[in-house]
Amino acid sequence: MTRGIRIAPSILSADLTRLGEQVALVAAGGADWLHVDVMDGRFVPNLTFGANMVAALKKLSDLPIDVHLMVLEPEHYIAPMADAGAASLTFHPEATIHVQRQLAAIRQRGMKAGLALNPATPLGRAEEVAGDLDLLLIMTVNPGFGGQSYLPASDSKIKRARALLGAHGRDAYLEVDGGITSDTIAAAHAAGADTFVAGQAVFGARDPGAQVKELRRRCGVAV
Ligand code: DX5
Ligand code: ZN
Numbered sequence: 643m644t645r646g647i648r649i650a651p652s653i654l655s656a657d658l659t660r661l662g663e664q665v666a667l668v669a670a671g672g673a674d675w676l677h678v679d680v681m682d683g684r685f686v687p688n689l690t691f692g693a694n695m696v697a698a699l700k701k702l703s704d705l706p707i708d709v710h711l712m713v714l715e716p717e718h719y720i721a722p723m724a725d726a727g728a729a730s731l732t733f734h735p736e737a738t739i740h741v742q743r744q745l746a747a748i749r750q751r752g753m754k755a756g757l758a759l760n761p762a763t764p765l766g767r768a769e770e771v772a773g774d775l776d777l778l779l780i781m782t783v784n785p786g787f788g789g790q791s792y793l794p795a796s797d798s799k800i801k802r803a804r805a806l807l808g809a810h811g812r813d814a815y816l817e818v819d820g821g822i823t824s825d826t827i828a829a830a831h832a833a834g835a836d837t838f839v840a841g842q843a844v845f846g847a848r849d850p851g852a853q854v855k856e857l858r859r860r861c862g863v864a865v
Contacts, residue, residue: 647861648674649854650708652841655788665702668844671851675708677839682713685737686786696726712785713737717744724751732756732779735767745774761793765802772810778803783820788841792821797833804834824860831861
């Protein structure tokens with residue numbers, strides 16, 4: 643794990659009436675990726691954005707767009723998200739029958755392929771496909787909504803996830819998502835996470851750009 647850390651503000655908590663301004667603020671604060679939560683009202687009890695949000699963000703910013711699919715049958719979204727300009731595409735293993743096939747299809751379309759594990763989903767769901775992962779996302783809340791509290795049991799799972807990736811010689815990103823704040827980020831980082839999604843902590847702050855810097859600082863990285 644040598645490539646530093648990434649902060650990925652989640653657009654879910656942005657003020658959509660000022661999307662351009664909000665993106666500019668986090669970009670100026672040093673955000674690395676923009677995280678887009680796609681929810682279908684079936685895999686999770688909430689409904690959000692589609693590929694049109696990714697296309698809009700592409701016009702607003704050069705930052706890589708990290709798409710998190712919380713949808714059933716993610717296979718239907720691979721081509722549209724690639725066409726819209728997503729840099730990485732992550733889905734949940736419960737949402738599709740052929741996990742390895744979807745990972746391969748995502749990579750074939752030139753995106754980083756990610757698998758996301760809910761708090762109750764065993765790490766073993768990632769084991770057989772560890773060699774196919776560019777990114778492993780450990781959910782640190784139950785997905786569906788922003789502004790929830792970090793589940794303390796996550797630290798142990800992050801550690802085991804880091805060991806799993808190491809055992810397979812994978813230099814994949816280890817991302818955490820949910821309840822990441824200036825209070826929780828250090829523990830997740832110490833456990834081995836290198837990529838941090840933050841919604842409410844960033845966009846709920848008075849100064850979202852400063853908050854991105856603060857999150858990075860809490861990981862012990864100079865800003
Ligand atoms: C939750 C989403 C998250 C969400 C995180 O279902 O996957 O990406 O935006 O929001 P915070 O950081 O507010 O917990
Ligand atoms: Zn997310």
